Amino acid sequence: GAVVSQHPSWVICKSGTSVKIECRSLDFQATTMFWYRQFPKQSLMLMATSNEGSKATYEQGVEKDKFLINHASLTLSTLTVTSAHPEDSSFYICSARDAGTSGGAGGKTQYFGPGTRLLVL
């Protein structure tokens, strides 16, 4: 089946540093990837939609200058948390939409990465 990987799985950093998280679709091409944030015991909140070769679309309330997204190829999207602060500590999950699966734009299957847990000290 389709596999999405994330790296790193865990990261601890000091306040003020930047952290880059990679999301890769391993066996399929993904023109669109999504980045979610999940706080403990809560649901996933969409942060932004990453489109290959174009600028990301951010959800309301998400600072695009703080959460930089780059989708340089059909298999890789990166999220960089710039000048991280303790309140940025969270579980970040990416997903990739398999363009080859059935269904319209809304029905194509999304496959999720295993998540990256970020702790900012």
Add this chain to the structure above:
Amino acid sequence: AQSVTQLDSHVSVSEGTPVLLRCNYSSSYSPSLFWYVQHPNKGLQLLLKYTSAATLVKGINGFEAEFKKSETSFHLTKPSAHMSDAAEYFCVVSGAGRRALTFGSGTRLQVQP
């Protein structure tokens, strides 16, 4: 606009008994509906999806869900719970033309021995 409501935040069942996780949706479009499972500190795994084909959808690990348009529901069921089913379950909706997913608040399933 679209939304999804998971009616129970916690469900506890005994091993070997049936599982019912309830989900109601609202969508301006013909929706696509999904159930995902998340084990502790893990990512999400797709259990099953509905995309306007058969209303009874069979998924992995013995789970199935029935799309009922008249009730705007997409409840998840399993005839017999297993200890390994203990996890967080998310009902998710995606409308036509909208590629991002809208997540429900999640239902934590506990399975008692």
